[in-house]
Amino acid sequence: MARTAGENRTSRLTARxxxxxxxxxxxxAELMYVRxxxxxxxxxxxxxxxxxxxxxYHHFADKDALVREVIALQAxxxxxxxxxxxxxxxxxxxxxxxxxxxxxxxxxxNGAYGCELGSLANELADQNEDAxxxxxxxxxxxxxxxxxxxxxxxxxxxxxxxxxxERLATGVxxxxxxxxxxxxxxRDTTPxxxxxxxxxxxxxxxxxxxxAAGDQA
Amino acid sequence: MARTAGENRTSRLTARxxxxxxxxxxxxAELMYVRxxxxxxxxxxxxxxxxxxxxxYHHFADKDALVREVIALQAxxxxxxxxxxxxxxxxxxxxxxxxxxxxxxxxxxNGAYGCELGSLANELADQNEDAxxxxxxxxxxxxxxxxxxxxxxxxxxxxxxxxxxERLATGVxxxxxxxxxxxxxxRDTTPxxxxxxxxxxxxxxxxxxxxAAGDQA
Numbered sequence: 001m002a003r004t005a006g007e008n009r010t011s012r013l014t015a016r017x018x019x020x021x022x023x024x025x026x027x028x029a030e031l032m033y034v035r036x037x038x039x040x041x042x043x044x045x046x047x048x049x050x051x052x053x054x055x056x057y058h059h060f061a062d063k064d065a066l067v068r069e070v071i072a073l074q075a076x077x078x079x080x081x082x083x084x085x086x087x088x089x090x091x092x093x094x095x096x097x098x099x100x101x102x103x104x105x106x107x108x109x110n111g112a113y114g115c116e117l118g119s120l121a122n123e124l125a126d127q128n129e130d131a132x133x134x135x136x137x138x139x140x141x142x143x144x145x146x147x148x149x150x151x152x153x154x155x156x157x158x159x160x161x162x163x164x165x166e167r168l169a170t171g172v173x174x175x176x177x178x179x180x181x182x183x184x185x186x187r188d189t190t191p192x193x194x195x196x197x198x199x200x201x202x203x204x205x206x207x208x209x210x211x212a213a214g215d216q217a
Numbered sequence: 218m219a220r221t222a223g224e225n226r227t228s229r230l231t232a233r234x235x236x237x238x239x240x241x242x243x244x245x246a247e248l249m250y251v252r253x254x255x256x257x258x259x260x261x262x263x264x265x266x267x268x269x270x271x272x273x274y275h276h277f278a279d280k281d282a283l284v285r286e287v288i289a290l291q292a293x294x295x296x297x298x299x300x301x302x303x304x305x306x307x308x309x310x311x312x313x314x315x316x317x318x319x320x321x322x323x324x325x326x327n328g329a330y331g332c333e334l335g336s337l338a339n340e341l342a343d344q345n346e347d348a349x350x351x352x353x354x355x356x357x358x359x360x361x362x363x364x365x366x367x368x369x370x371x372x373x374x375x376x377x378x379x380x381x382x383e384r385l386a387t388g389v390x391x392x393x394x395x396x397x398x399x400x401x402x403x404r405d406t407t408p409x410x411x412x413x414x415x416x417x418x419x420x421x422x423x424x425x426x427x428x429a430a431g432d433q434a
Contacts, residue, residue, distance in 0.1 A: 034343065035343070035344060036255050036340055036343075036344065037255070038253050038254070038255020038256045038340070039255045039344060112342075112343050113343055114339060114342075118339075118398055119339055121398060121401065121402040122331060122335075122336055122339040122340070122398055122401070123253055123255070123339070123340060125329075125331075125401045125402050125404075126251065126252070126253075126329050126330055126401065127252060127253065127256065132402060132404070135402050136402045136403050136404075139399065139402055139403075167411055167415070168415070170399070170408050170411040170412060170415075171392070171411060171412050171414075171415030171416070173395065173399065173408075174391075174392050174395030174396045174398075174399055174408060174409070174411070174412030174415075175388070175391050175392055175395055175412070175416075176395065177394070177395035177398045177399065178390065178391030178392055178393065178394035178395030178396070178398070178412075179391045179395070180395075181335055181338060181339055181391075181394045181395070181398070182356065182387070182390065182391055182394065184338065184339070184342045184343070185338040185342050185349060185352050185353045185356055186353050186356075187342075187349070187353075191387050191390075191391060192391070194384055194387040194388060194391070195387060195388050195391030195392070195395075197388075198384070198385070198387075198388030198391075198416065198419050199388070199392075199415065199416075201419060201422075202415050202418060202419060205418075205422065
């Protein structure tokens with residue numbers, strides 16, 4: 001209901017109104033990522049997006065509405081990036097490149113802030129059931145992209161038939177999320193690199209190439 | 218400086234004052250765990266601990282002081298539990314029992330709230346440098362307990378000499394933290410179980426027993 005109303009309202013926006021809405025949303029997403037959702041007030045968002053109170057409330061009824069759209073924005077951007085990489089995944093080398101891209105992105109900020117979706121999930125999952133359900137669905141989508149890539153690797157012979165793509169995808173995703181948290185706390189991506197390498201070792205354990213299983217450091 | 222002042226003040230407390238202080242701290246720890254730090258106000262803590270504003274401020278100068286003590290309380294309890302289990306760790310079976318105990322504890326709340334230290338780290342690491350340093354030190358302690366157990370397993374012959382205890386401990390800790398987050402978001406401990414099992418498979422890959430590596434489901 002709320003979503004439909006929001007979409008109707010969006011469709012009636014002028015170009016200028018749409019630009020204002022996008023500016024508010026970008027500012028809110030940035031603040032909530034860097035400071036956390038709880039520490040971000042609507043006044044902060046208003047100030048950061050250089051909008052008036054009436055503009056803000058015209059586009060977003062309340063903080064929950066803004067949080068809902070921030071989740072959609074962050075998930076949309078993250079899943080689009082992940083889709084581009086993971087839909088082409090078909091080899092262990094490809095999986096290593098996926099790992100490298102994530103680590104490098106995180107190294108740019110010395111591990112700070114963590115995962116765009118993971119940090120929202122940590123803060124919102126127990127407070128806001130709509131947010132939890134949305135975030136759970138986005139994690140499912142993300143993990144399904146990874147699982148599909150691993151199934152492709154199994155189907156093209158890079159992994160042995162007994163490799164359980166769903167199970168491996170869950171393990172890699174947990175290693176990624178745990179790695180983000182340890183890197184955020186240590187302000188150092190090293191634990192994230194180790195965690196991902198160890199999870200990738202579990203994928204390598206199913207590699208068809210002889211000697212590839214479990215020997216990588 | 219602040220800590221020394223706090224300890225001096227504590228040492229001057231009457232038994233009744235100490236009980237009040239402990240009641241405030243327990244209420245704050247519970248609220249910050251369940252709702253998050255950002256969403257917990259000093260008024261919430263006052264109401265939940267049934268204390269007056271002057272009592273609260275007598276024991277804790279401000280929210281930062283309370284957060285500092287909440288981190289110490291949660292870390293103290295968690296690390297004491299972990300120490301009791303991990304200091305006896307000397308076999309793969311022991312590692313599986315450690316895993317089972319954590320999963321069972323998390324299953325009691327259907328995965329909600331996540332790890333007592335991990336959720337604080339996620340919310341505070343980028344906002345409060347003192348909190349980040351304290352949490353990083355607690356994670357280091359926790360991981361060192363795990364690494365010491367893995368070294369013991371290597372020294373007593375349960376793991377092969379080439380097992381890198383520090384690396385394995387980092388991977389298991391990341392799997393645990395990522396597992397907590399996925400379980401919290403899904404309200405289901407299954408992803409945590411899979412993540413821990415996959416990380417334990419990496420330990421099993423170094424097991425001395427033939428056939429123990431990589432075959433467990």
